[in-house]
Amino acid sequence: MKGITLLLIFALLIPPFWEGEVTLVKDTTFEVVANSGKTYEISCTTALGALHFAAEKGGFSYSVSDEWYEQYGSLFIVSIAGVENKGMEGWQYWVNYPDEPLPWVGADKYQLKDGDTVDFFYGSFGCTPDDASMLIRIHVNIIEDKTPPMVEIIKPRGGIYLFDREILHFSGISIIFGSITIEAEAIDNLSKISKLEFYIDDHLMYTDIEEPYEWKWNGERGWHVIEVRAYDEVGNYGYKERVVIVI
Numbered sequence: 001m002k003g004i005t006l007l008l009i010f011a012l013l014i015p016p017f018w019e020g021e022v023t024l025v026k027d028t029t030f031e032v033v034a035n036s037g038k039t040y041e042i043s044c045t046t047a048l049g050a051l052h053f054a055a056e057k058g059g060f061s062y063s064v065s066d067e068w069y070e071q072y073g074s075l076f077i078v079s080i081a082g083v084e085n086k087g088m089e090g091w092q093y094w095v096n097y098p099d100e101p102l103p104w105v106g107a108d109k110y111q112l113k114d115g116d117t118v119d120f121f122y123g124s125f126g127c128t129p130d131d132a133s134m135l136i137r138i139h140v141n142i143i144e145d146k147t148p149p150m151v152e153i154i155k156p157r158g159g160i161y162l163f164d165r166e167i168l169h170f171s172g173i174s175i176i177f178g179s180i181t182i183e184a185e186a187i188d189n190l191s192k193i194s195k196l197e198f199y200i201d202d203h204l205m206y207t208d209i210e211e212p213y214e215w216k217w218n219g220e221r222g223w224h225v226i227e228v229r230a231y232d233e234v235g236n237y238g239y240k241e242r243v244v245i246v247i
């Protein structure tokens with residue numbers, strides 16, 4: 001009896017393996033590779049999203065299985081920080097323990113609210129975050145991405161281009177002989193870049209969804225404005241323009 005009491009006290013005294021805050025961006029996704037090798041796109045504001053960003057912040061790993069995905073439509077957590085499900089012991093999660101009931105959907109399907117606390121805990125079936133042998137406690141902030149990506153036109157910059165090669169650089173306009181590959185870069189501090197659009201004189205000419213962002217333009221003679229727009233996942237866009245003369 002004394003041993004059990006001591007064990008209980010010891011269990012209660014175990015600090016969480018990791019506890020901290022994560023900031024999740026509404027309407028964005030991240031990718032996770034399941035044990036089958038298949039990649040899944042998951043909403044960032046799910047319980048699994050909280051684990052994903054906590055793992056990134058805390059420098060620990062996690063893995064998921066899609067063995068029952070067809071049947072249940074959910075991924076299962078098989079290990080966190082090297083601790084794997086084994087026999088009757090395994091990982092479970094609980095949102096706002098003990099005020100709310102144990103969730104009955106996969107962590108990749110549970111949508112969180114701003115201010116939620118997510119516990120990932122290890123133990124036998126029926127255990128709680130209080131008597132788990134390992135606990136990860138995540139405090140969740142949910143924010144919206146309202147800022148556009150930053151975009152730069154890398155090529156052409158100011159100078160002279162002859163058949164797609166820069167032969168002279170100066171600030172100001174670009175003087176282009178022949179065709180030119182327009183190259184751009186974009187970053188977003190809150191979400192991913194979804195696409196870049198290339199415009200000539202306000203006409204959309206090409207859309208690129210993958211890096212490197214570029215489009216080869218067989219320039220028409222005369223003055224033109226190149227515009228490149230970069231969109232983030234939520235639909236905000238930023239743009240840059242460059243005045244060119246094609247000769």
Ligand SMILES: [Ca+2]
Pocket residue numbers: 145146147148149188189190191232236
């Ligand atoms: Ca953004």
